[in-house]
Amino acid sequence: MPVGALAVALMPGGHALVRTRRRPCAPLFAFVLLLAALLAGGCATPSARLLAQPSAGLPSRVELADTPFFPDDSHFCGPAALATSLSAAGLPTRPADLVDHVFLPGREGSLQIEMLAGARRSGAVATLIPGTLEALLREVAAGHPVIVLQNLGLSWAPSWHYAVAVGYDLDAGEILLRSGPMKRQVLGLRTFEHTWKRSAHWAFVTLPPGRLPLSVTEADASDALIAFERSAPPRSAALAYRSGLQRWPHSYALEMGLGNALHAAGDLPGAEAAFGRAADTHDQAAAHNNRARVLLELGRPAQARQAAERGLAVAGPLRATLLDTLRAIDTAMPAH
Numbered sequence: 001m002p003v004g005a006l007a008v009a010l011m012p013g014g015h016a017l018v019r020t021r022r023r024p025c026a027p028l029f030a031f032v033l034l035l036a037a038l039l040a041g042g043c044a045t046p047s048a049r050l051l052a053q054p055s056a057g058l059p060s061r062v063e064l065a066d067t068p069f070f071p072d073d074s075h076f077c078g079p080a081a082l083a084t085s086l087s088a089a090g091l092p093t094r095p096a097d098l099v100d101h102v103f104l105p106g107r108e109g110s111l112q113i114e115m116l117a118g119a120r121r122s123g124a125v126a127t128l129i130p131g132t133l134e135a136l137l138r139e140v141a142a143g144h145p146v147i148v149l150q151n152l153g154l155s156w157a158p159s160w161h162y163a164v165a166v167g168y169d170l171d172a173g174e175i176l177l178r179s180g181p182m183k184r185q186v187l188g189l190r191t192f193e194h195t196w197k198r199s200a201h202w203a204f205v206t207l208p209p210g211r212l213p214l215s216v217t218e219a220d221a222s223d224a225l226i227a228f229e230r231s232a233p234p235r236s237a238a239l240a241y242r243s244g245l246q247r248w249p250h251s252y253a254l255e256m257g258l259g260n261a262l263h264a265a266g267d268l269p270g271a272e273a274a275f276g277r278a279a280d281t282h283d284q285a286a287a288h289n290n291r292a293r294v295l296l297e298l299g300r301p302a303q304a305r306q307a308a309e310r311g312l313a314v315a316g317p318l319r320a321t322l323l324d325t326l327r328a329i330d331t332a333m334p335a336h
Helices: 003-010 029-040 046-052 077-088 095-102 112-121 133-141 189-197 218-231 234-247 252-264 268-282 285-297 301-313 316-332
Strands: 061-063 125-128 146-151 160-169 174-179 182-188 203-207
Touching: 046 133, 046 189, 061 133, 077 095, 077 112, 077 146, 077 160, 077 174, 077 203, 095 112, 112 125, 112 203, 112 218, 125 218, 133 146, 133 160, 133 203, 146 189, 174 189, 182 189, 218 234, 218 252, 234 252, 252 268, 252 285, 268 285, 268 301, 285 301, 285 316, 301 316
Parallel strands: none
Antiparallel strands: 061 160, 125 203, 146 160, 146 203, 160 174, 174 182
């Protein structure tokens, strides 16, 4: 069994976030935001708590003024927001370059899964961030524009819209957005929070391989990097996995992903080392098997047999796979 095929089969994929929505990016800003403001009034919201007691280390005011702007007053807010984020990350992109990939004419908008996939096809690691206002503001403070999904209408009459958070002012209680036709939309944090809540606080950051959002969890980073690997050049995927391992050095999924990417790039010693670390740290059958396969490719059948036998001892449902690997090793070993 090829090394890559086994590792991919054992790793979780990205989030399946397809949701049906009606007419995203409808330009009904003034009316729906007034409704949102009225509905948000009087509630003890996370924004109210954050404004009352700002988190340590969070600057009171940030604006990423150099963030590109692609005005849109149609249904193309998805491509416009994604082009904004990609260009800010050093991957110059125009909305027109993305329309065919992320815009669904039948739905007159872009679904979340297409937005994430479109970013990855453009060479970026697209990573979901925690759905909290503090995480969003910390990303902006770190210099990362954040793509957010809002419902500018009501739960029973949705008007879905993608915007890009590029700044905030805690003293004024405001957030700054690249939003539709507005280069610098100033929105009250409580009103923004209400429109964002209806998407389950969905937000993501795009960055070049080698960088990750400040607030990302290990699980979301693993999902993002595994999904990135599927469409990225192997060396870019390896760079991305290494950035994850710098933050979570004992991650089994990331170490296996690094081995996968290095194997695909033709770096057999590097792949063997990565699978070896995963095997020694986690004692998982897949890691032992992949290490054995790479050792066999390196012309080291005796060491490959040792690795495969260690895997067979913990094989569980991979017993047949390990037995196949042992047969391949026996075939390759010289007769005595």
